[in-house]
Amino acid sequence: MQALRTQRQLEGVISANSNASLAIEQMSREIRTGRAFCDNDDIPLDSNQTNPFLGASMICDPYDSDEIATSTTFINFKNSSGTFVQYSHLIDSETGYGYIAREEQIGNTAAFTTPARLTAKNVNVEYLFFTGSGWGADARHHARVTILVGISALERGVEEGVTRFQTTVSSRGGGNIDPIP
Secondary structure, three states: OHHHHHHHHHHHHHHHHHHHHHHHHHHHHHHHOOEEEEOEOOOEEEOOEEOOOOOEOOOOOOOOOOOEEEEEOEEEEEOOOOOEEEEEEEEOOOOOOEEEEEEEEOOOOOOEOOOEEOOOOOEEEEEEEEEEEOOOOOOOOOOEEEEEEEEEEOOOOOOOOOEEEEEEEEOOOOOOOOOOO
């Protein structure tokens, strides 16, 4: 009985870790081709478009290529399709457990989609932080984004414990100002 219980717990931890790894990989792929990284909605990207997402933990200066972002629980940027995307750490209102969410701008409006859950219900995201450098830089510079995630498995009998993930992604998408055609 103990062996079966231990096996079930181990499978729960492996499943949670695999799911978190997939979510981090999805974020990394989109960040790698993104530009205009910020955790603030005040940053102008060109003469007639501003970031639709809300937040005010720092101001990104579009001409400051040396700015190092303070740790934040969300990040938004323009993806390779030219759509604003935001990744964030949200709390499930039913269970009280955390998860990684993705939402994106709807067309050229200030509206955005309902947050889509990236992590499974058997994963509790304890924390999600983003930090890096080159956020708000002009198109000659590329941002570097570090993703830090702590997760725990929501499997009955699994001891308290947090698995920590960290990865750094260099953007190939350029800086903050849209390239001149």
